Amino acid sequence: MSKRGRLVVLSGPSGAGKDTVAGKLAESDPCVVISVSATSRPKREGEADGVDYHFLSREDFEAKIDAGEFLEHALYNGNYYGTLRAPVEQCRSMGRHVILVIEVKGAKDIRLRNPDAVLVFVTPPSFSELKARLESRRTESRDDIQRRLNIAVTEELPLAKQYDYIIVNHTVGESAAELGAIITAPQCRREDRNGLIGKILQDAKAENVSAY
Ligand code: 5GP
Numbered sequence: 001m002s003k004r005g006r007l008v009v010l011s012g013p014s015g016a017g018k019d020t021v022a023g024k025l026a027e028s029d030p031c032v033v034i035s036v037s038a039t040s041r042p043k044r045e046g047e048a049d050g051v052d053y054h055f056l057s058r059e060d061f062e063a064k065i066d067a068g069e070f071l072e073h074a075l076y077n078g079n080y081y082g083t084l085r086a087p088v089e090q091c092r093s094m095g096r097h098v099i100l101v102i103e104v105k106g107a108k109d110i111r112l113r114n115p116d117a118v119l120v121f122v123t124p125p126s127f128s129e130l131k132a133r134l135e136s137r138r139t140e141s142r143d144d145i146q147r148r149l150n151i152a153v154t155e156e157l158p159l160a161k162q163y164d165y166i167i168v169n170h171t172v173g174e175s176a177a178e179l180g181a182i183i184t185a186p187q188c189r190r191e192d193r194n195g196l197i198g199k200i201l202q203d204a205k206a207e208n209v210s211a212y
Helices: 018-028 058-066 085-093 104-113 127-137 142-162 172-188 190-206
Strands: 007-011 032-034 070-076 079-084 097-101 118-123 165-168
Touching: 007 018, 007 104, 007 172, 018 032, 018 097, 018 172, 058 070, 058 079, 070 085, 070 104, 079 085, 079 104, 085 097, 097 104, 104 118, 104 142, 118 142, 118 172, 127 142, 165 172, 172 190
Parallel strands: 007 097, 007 118, 032 097, 118 165
Antiparallel strands: 070 079
């Protein structure tokens, strides 16, 4: 059976580019999959149910909380967001690395319950860049943008220090490559490869190759 995939949390202010970075990596690496969250927020133009989110009513979301179906869930900007446990478990058991693109409270819960998870914070290079990116999306109202900026400054950026890695998102390509490196680096740890080196040496001995 393949080795269990890693659980990777990606957080950062709305507008930092987390979804784009995760999407770019998943596009090029079949071992990486992005978890589709559930939310009670209204669908934005261009979003599809089951693709961008599982869009649920508040009542249905609360029923799933009560049934213990979420790995984590949180309230953000007045709406519920949560990660469904079953699909994440299924992908990990097949050896695929699962990326959760989630806000900071959910990330904290994941850390508490899954000490082996790797937590990555994505930040834009500057505050002016964050503001410009949010405004250029044209998907939120002026009030919503202001609320998201307030959350970034008061709740999200101050928690970056609790993450294992910080990616400064200058360009999507570079950031996706950094994320890929973070996910795969542990596979190259010596402890995991000692067996292989031992096997090579054993094979060499079997063929009577020794020091000369
Ligand atoms: P948006 O409304 O822009 O799609 O998402 C708002 C925030 O909710 C983003 O920071 C996003 O990463 C976060 N989010 C999306 N899905 C989940 C989830 O399943 N759990 C948690 N805790 N946050 C989520």
